[in-house]
Amino acid sequence: MTEHARPDVPLLGAYAAKQCPYRLFREHDPTEAAVPAPPDDALQELFDDGIAFEASIGEELVELHGDAVAVIPGRSEAEPDERRALTDAALAAGTPIILGALMQRDTTGRRLGEIDVLLRVGDRYRPIDVKHHRCTTNADEDSDEAEDTEEAADGLSTPVQTLDLLGPAVAVAGLEAKYREDDCLQLAHYYRMLQAHGYAEPHAVGGIIGTERVVAWFDLESPRFSTLTPQQSDGAITYHRRHRTTKRTALDRYDFEFDFRLRVVDEAIERRDRSASPPVLPVSVVECTRCPWHDPCHADMEAxxxxxxxxxxxxxxxxxxxxxxxxxxxxxxxxxxxxxxxxxxxxxxxxxxxxxxxxxxxxQMLIDPDWDESLVPRADVEIDLDLENAARVYLWGARLSRVPDDWPEPAGSYTAFASFDELDDVGEAELVARLWAWLDDIGRRAAGRTVRIYGYSIGSTEVAALRRIAAGGAVPGLPSIDDVMALPWVDLLPLMRRKYWSNWGHGLKVVAAAAGFAWRDDDPGGYASMGWYRDAVAGVDREANIARLLMYNEDDCAATAALRVSP
CATH class of the missing domain: 1.10.150 (DNA polymerase; domain 1)
Known part of the structure; x- marks a missing residue:
């Protein structure tokens, strides 16, 4: 942490350490002529969904813990100084849970921070952030990650627990914390802020509440994150000789990245001559796709x-x-x-x-000269399966893409198991029970013939959803998890990665287009389909939106089928 005597230097928030440094440079450069773009509809939808999810978690915590929770007014409800004063009062009073804590500025460390949830642990506080994504993975005792979790738990006796934060910790079986570097860097920022104000625990721990509606705890002092940072010395590059990488803790990673960005910002605000070389250059990374500076940076890089x-x-x-x-x-x-x-x-x-x-x-995408089409498993009966989901899976689409000559349904027959009303656990499970009965019927009729079920990244989508719903046991007729795993699944994604050389990724829309397939909808996409679904449920152009969703899902199934017959 660096001390700065000047009172006018910028303070940075919790996202700075995980954001592109060139973005920060452009934001603070007084000579910058380009204008950042506003968020597009898809990005704004992500923001809105995240805000709504965070609000729902706050409501649940208040319902669970009542008067033990202090709720700090939001940005639209009170001025920053009032919010900081209310946060100070809640901290001084030892409030067990504080929601929306706006911390006092850390002028020495040059940090700003608003923490979703603060949990009192002893006489200190632990930061928790709410994220609209999963914070866990399914536990697998044979996996390397599970071994790492066991070895590096460092006292986290309940790494994943329910939202009952004040009672004895209730572990959630079958889940383990998923260490995402961006999440942990943000938690490290909050820990450093708490540390600056005297409220941090001696050992750095933070939590993420994800879409599973559980808390995953993360040891911020456990070496988890591999870095490959070449060092130039005497005209050569040196690195860790055995592993080529070095594992570092979240705090180590955060301190390095945050201090670097402070230096970048300091140089930016002093810039007066645009011809002077900046300390950083634009580099195309994953973050670019949703960055407001994407267009000017991309133009600079293309040039x-x-x-x-x-x-x-x-x-x-x-x-x-x-x-x-x-x-x-x-x-x-x-x-x-x-x-x-x-x-x-x-x-x-x-x-x-x-x-x-x-x-x-x-x-254009190029086909690997050594590609062998026989690597794609084929069957007498081929089923392409695809799901659509919002908060829950509301549509399972199945297409009989290949059938024997004597099969009653023609090749290309599509069946949907769907609901366009609000779903609960029972409603979602009923769709799976209907799908499972259909698959069981296909299996019986195909006796003596081979059957395969195809999808794209199917293990992390369709199979994962079936396992989750099967484990819930909400209705009769559901398969067991063993039944789900015993089906003859074929994931086409790894095969397409072998087949195509691509500079645009290997998403289904990209690969299917290379294979000559085209969706009938003018704007096919997951984010768009979520909007159609919400409108259908709300009764806005209901029949048109339902028809659009079914056509889109059928085309997703046809797209994976096209990958098996493409050149």
């Missing part, structure tokens, strides 16, 4: 054919390439991997980057 425009090239790889004199996509596409033998990049990673660069130069 110089920046090597980071190759999708697998992140900041660490970009640093290596620049050190090796490879600064453009065109140079990377022509690279001989043998010239990189003494760099931190593995041969596999480098070859993947070169192939993506070659696709980028060609302007």
């Amino acid at each position: 110089v054919d920046d090597v980071s425009l190759v999708k697998p090239v992140g900041y660490p790889e970009w640093s290596v390439h620049r050190f090796m004199g490879v600064t453009t996509v065109t140079q990377l596409a022509a690279l001989d991997p043998a010239t990189y033998v003494d760099t931190p990049l593995t041969e596999h990673a480098l070859v993947n980057q070169i192939r993506s660069a070659q696709a980028a130069v060609a302007g």
